[in-house]
Amino acid sequence: DGGITQSPKYLFRKEGQNVTLSCEQNLNHDAMYWYRQDPGQGLRLIYYSQIVNDFQKGDIAEGYSVSREKKESFPLTVTSAQKNPTAFYLCASSIGDILYGYTFGSGTRLTVV
Amino acid sequence: DAKTTQPPSMDCAEGRAANLPCNHSTISGNEYVYWYRQIHSQGPQYIIHGLKNNETNEMASLIITEDRKSSTLILPHATLRDTAVYYCIVRTGANSKLTFGKGITLSVRP
Numbered sequence: 001d002g003g004i005t006q007s008p009k010y011l012f013r014k015e016g017q018n019v020t021l022s023c024e025q026n027l028n029h030d031a032m033y034w035y036r037q038d039p040g041q042g043l044r045l046i047y048y049s050q051i052v053n054d055f056q057k058g059d060i061a062e063g064y065s066v067s068r069e070k071k072e073s074f075p076l077t078v079t080s081a082q083k084n085p086t087a088f089y090l091c092a093s094s095i096g097d098i099l100y101g102y103t104f105g106s107g108t109r110l111t112v113v
Numbered sequence: 114d115a116k117t118t119q120p121p122s123m124d125c126a127e128g129r130a131a132n133l134p135c136n137h138s139t140i141s142g143n144e145y146v147y148w149y150r151q152i153h154s155q156g157p158q159y160i161i162h163g164l165k166n167n168e169t170n171e172m173a174s175l176i177i178t179e180d181r182k183s184s185t186l187i188l189p190h191a192t193l194r195d196t197a198v199y200y201c202i203v204r205t206g207a208n209s210k211l212t213f214g215k216g217i218t219l220s221v222r223p
Contacts (some may be wrong), residue, residue: 033210042200043157043213058210090156101147102211104156 002027006091006105013085013112021076021108023091032074033092033102036060043090049074078110085112117201117214124220131188133217135201138182144204146177147211148186150197157200157213160186191221 004025013019023032031050035043045058049068063082068074074093078085088109092102118136125131137146145164149157161168161175163184168175174187188195200216 035213040215042215045210045212048210088154092156101149101159101162102157104158106156107154109154 004091004093004103004105006089006108008108009106011108011110013110015112016080018080019078019085019110021078021089021091021110023074023076023105024072025074025093025103026072027093027103028071029093029095029103030071031094032068033094034058034064034066034074034076035090035092037088037090037107046076046089085110117203119199119201119214119217121215122218122220124222125191127193127221127223128190131191131195131219131221133186133188133199133201133219134183135185135217136183137201137203140181140203146175146181146184147202147204148173148175149200149202149211149213150195151200151216152194152197160199188219191219193221193223195219196221 007022033048034046036046037043044060046060046064047055047058047066049055052068052071055066055068063079065077088107090107091105094102145162147162148160151157160172161170163175163177177184198216198218200213202211
C-alpha cells in the first residue's frame, strides 16, 4: 500500500541535543512538507520541498533544518537552537498539482527533557 | 490565501447530520475551499474540496454559497468515529501551501 511513514512515533531527547525525524513516502509525490502542532493549536508550516534538492522555509523554520536528497525522503532535524522543541510533528506529501490535497503521516511526538 | 473563520466547537447526535460552517469572506475567484479532519493524535485526513459548485463524495458533501463567502461541510449520518477537529482551508491552486487554523472540534454524542 502506498503511504507516508513517519518514525519514530514517540521520541525523547535531552535538551541541547539535535534530533532527526524521519519521513518517507512511496506515493511518488513531488512535494513534501513538515508541520508542527502544539496542544490545542493548528498546524504551522516549518519547511517544504517541491522538488528534489530544493526546499523553502515555512512560517517557523528557525531552529530546524531539512534535506531532500531523494524524492521519497524528507528528514527534519530539530536543532539545539529550537527554543521550544516539544511538539507533535507532522509530515505530508502532495502531487505537484496540489489541487488533490495532502497525504499526512501519523506524526512523531517529540518530548525534550 | 484567504483566511477562514470557524466556531471553536459543536456537537451532534450520532446518526444525525453534522453541518460544519466556515466563513471565508475574503476569498478570491481562484481560491479553492478544502476540508480536512484530524482525529486525536493522528495526521489530518483530506475530506473534500471545491471551487464554486457543491461537491459530494463518499465521506461528505460541501455546500458553497453563491457568493463563495461561506461554506458548509455536511456529514450526513455522523458516527462516534467522526469526532475530530475539522479544518476549513482556502487556497489557490498549484504551488500554494495549506495553512491550518485551529479548526472546529466536532463531538458526536451517542
